[in-house]
Amino acid sequence: MRIGHGYDVHKLVKERNLIIGGCKINYPLGLLGHSDADVLVHAIIDSLLGAAALCDIGNLFPDNDPNYKDANSLTLLKVVCEMIYNEGYSISNIDCTIIAQEPKLTHYIKFMQSNIANACNINESQINIKATTEEHLGFTGSLQGISAHAVCLLN
Ligand code: ZN
DSSP states (O other), X not given: OEEEEEEEEEEEEESSOEEETTEEEOOSEEEXXXXXXXXXXXXXXXXXXXXXXXXXXXXXSOTTOGGGTTOOHHHHHHHHHHHHHHTTOOEEEEEEEEXXXXXXXXXXXXXXXXXXXXXXXXXXXXXXXXXXXXXXXXXXXXXXXXXXXXXXXXX
């Protein structure tokens, strides 16, 4: 068994869609990034790459590569899962936490889990997503950005 950890942050700005876990969230601000800036999926990708010792997302999908401009991160996750499966690993489970002061994400969690399970070709019971706030503290608390952590176990 191999464990992996991923962490990602994106800045909240005007005039961007807020995409988290492949869901378009109804909110006036969005995350800034070269791709769709899906902070949760990026953390998951880094946890999977970390567990398989395959470097990281920035190495695999450089943010100066026009191919990945506005890329759907779920598509990138699919590519990463294929790499992991080709190495002979399977995903035991993925657990993640989104840290956002706003908006409330409760109603989106089920859809995020379904999107990620589909991209990874795993059951929804193998992926758990939690959302929390930092009680108005720090950069997430002051709405400057949203962060996400993910851990996974490969076997
Ligand atoms: Zn990212």
